[in-house]
Amino acid sequence: MDMEHEISSSEETSKKVELANEPKLDQHxxxxxxxxxxxxxxxxxxxxxxxxxxxxxxxKDIRILIPGAGNAYEAMYLxxxxxxxxxIVDIAPTVIEKLKQQWQDFPQISLYHxxxxxxxxxxxxxxEQTFFCALSPLLREQYVLKMHELLRSGGKLVxxxxxxxxxxxxxxxxxxxxxxxxxxxxxxxxxxDSCHNSVTPRMNSELFVILKKV
Ligand SMILES: C[S@@+](CC[C@H](N)C(=O)[O-])C[C@H]1O[C@@H](n2cnc3c(N)ncnc32)[C@H](O)[C@@H]1O
Numbered sequence: 001m002d003m004e005h006e007i008s009s010s011e012e013t014s015k016k017v018e019l020a021n022e023p024k025l026d027q028h029x030x031x032x033x034x035x036x037x038x039x040x041x042x043x044x045x046x047x048x049x050x051x052x053x054x055x056x057x058x059x060k061d062i063r064i065l066i067p068g069a070g071n072a073y074e075a076m077y078l079x080x081x082x083x084x085x086x087x088i089v090d091i092a093p094t095v096i097e098k099l100k101q102q103w104q105d106f107p108q109i110s111l112y113h114x115x116x117x118x119x120x121x122x123x124x125x126x127x128e129q130t131f132f133c134a135l136s137p138l139l140r141e142q143y144v145l146k147m148h149e150l151l152r153s154g155g156k157l158v159x160x161x162x163x164x165x166x167x168x169x170x171x172x173x174x175x176x177x178x179x180x181x182x183x184x185x186x187x188x189x190x191x192x193d194s195c196h197n198s199v200t201p202r203m204n205s206e207l208f209v210i211l212k213k214v
Contacts, residue, residue: 025136025170027115030092034070041130041171042070046077048197049160049208050129060084062124065150067116068131070095075109084108089119117142122152128159128209133171140182148186151213157187160195164205176207187211 023029060082066075069088078086089112090096096113103109147157165173191210198206
């Protein structure tokens with residue numbers, strides 16, 4: 001084995017050990033975060049980059065999915081803008097139950113307490129907002145495949161991805177080159193650029209992404 005290969009395989013091994021030591025990111029983990037109120041990711045309002053994207057959409061009949069939606073402020077914003085077909089999926093029962101109570105009078109929004117990877121459907125647009133970074137990096141290829149499966153041909157995956165690394169996780173970070181590698185086989189990368197209107201704490205650390213299913 002040459003030196004370079006030896007180093008990269010030892011890096012891979014230590015990455016796998018590091019990930020194996022992370023908390024198990026299952027329903028129990030995420031639900032306990034909502035129960036304890038340790039939801040530092042929660043913006044308490046729709047994310048500005050997504051709001052701008054939504055504002056230029058004209059067809060209000062498109063089928064929209066928000067996976068790992070949490071409090072799903074973007075869903076209510078979509079609803080207020082007249083969108084009629086919005087689906088929310090989250091693995092944490094507490095947040096889904098809360099939204100079911102709050103949004104009884106909004107039939108435009110369908111709520112599923114479900115693992116994203118088990119969700120079935122066909123969408124024109126899928127919105128990404130701190131869901132990708134919440135998943136173990138070992139699931140990234142599965143994420144790409146599942147997004148591809150859930151979109152109609154020509155449908156889009158749109159949102160923000162972190163452009164930075166974190167100690168441990170979640171959140172798990174990444175960078176432009178990594179995302180290009182990950183998505184380019186199944187998606188046309190229409191936008192993957194620095195996000196100019198991130199919320200202040202995330203300024204200069206996010207990429208805005210528009211990926212079209214080919
Ligand atoms: C970091 S939070 C982000 C929540 C929301 N998107 C936001 O920005 O406020 C990640 C969310 O993904 C959900 N989640 C994690 N794994 C999931 C999975 N496999 N399927 C569906 N939801 C999942 C968690 O319950 C949590 O609500």
